[in-house]
Amino acid sequence: DALQKFPLQGVRGLNALLPFDIAVHRIFAVDDEMHARFSATQRSYEYHIHFQKDPFLHNRSWLQRDKPDTELMNQAAAIIMEYSDFSCFSKSNTQVFTNNCKIxxxxxxxxPNGIVFKISADRFLRNMVRAIVxxxxxxxxxxxxxxxxxxxxxxxxxxxxxxxxxxCGLYLTEIKY
Known part of the structure; x- marks a missing residue:
């Protein structure tokens, strides 16, 4: 209730408590049945790769010496979207009921610095994006x-x-509910 009356102070207060790599931009009410993980309908990730040594990208992007053929990689990425069972990209021995995802x-x-892989799906398996990349x-x-x-x-x-x-190159960029 106090957060609804004073949203700016609530955002500032939460950001003061959170570590640097997590930020709150808005606070709003949701249904009591809402679950941050299980109510999501779509998630999006990016994987960043760069090709020249850059201290500003260290631990933020994967440095590769040789540039891959992104046209061929996009042909393969289109093939991935035709499937729903991604057991081959899942970490072994995970406790999930299904390996099906809709990409x-x-x-x-x-x-400007390299290439980025963008992928969105209704759900992802553990380690799936890094295995696909x-x-x-x-x-x-x-x-x-x-x-x-x-x-x-x-x-x-x-x-x-x-x-x-x-x-180092993996980022969760969006969650839709």
Missing amino acids: VNARWEQT GTLMMVGKGEIAPQEVRKIIESKNRSNAGTSVPA
């Missing part, structure tokens, strides 16, 4: 053809997919 967007874009990097480096992503997904076997890329 609505998956694409690579050029940035690792697999798409295999395509971009010419290690596998884009069509081979179909075989990887259909195998439902984590060991067939690419390695999990470092966490």
Whole structure:
């Protein structure tokens, strides 16, 4: 109740208590049944990669020496959107009821410093985005053809997919309810 009467003070107060990497911008009422994790209908992530040493990007983006072929990577990303069972991209021994997700967007874009992978889905499995990026990097480096992503997904076997890329480039960018 006090937060509704004094929203600016509530935001400032919460931000004063929170660590630097978490920020509150707004406070608003939600239904009592609302759950921050389970009520979400869509989540979006970005994975950032850069190609020149930059102290401002250290631990914020993954440094790669060679530029991958993003056109081939986007062909493979389009294939990923055709599927719903992503067992091959899930960390092993997780306690989930299903490995099904509905991916609505998956694409690579050029940035001034490198490339960024943007992906949105109704839900994600543990380690899924980093495993997808690792697999798409295999395509971009010419290690596998884009069509081979179909075989990887259909195998439902984590060991067939690419390695999990470092966490430093991964960002949760949006949650929709």
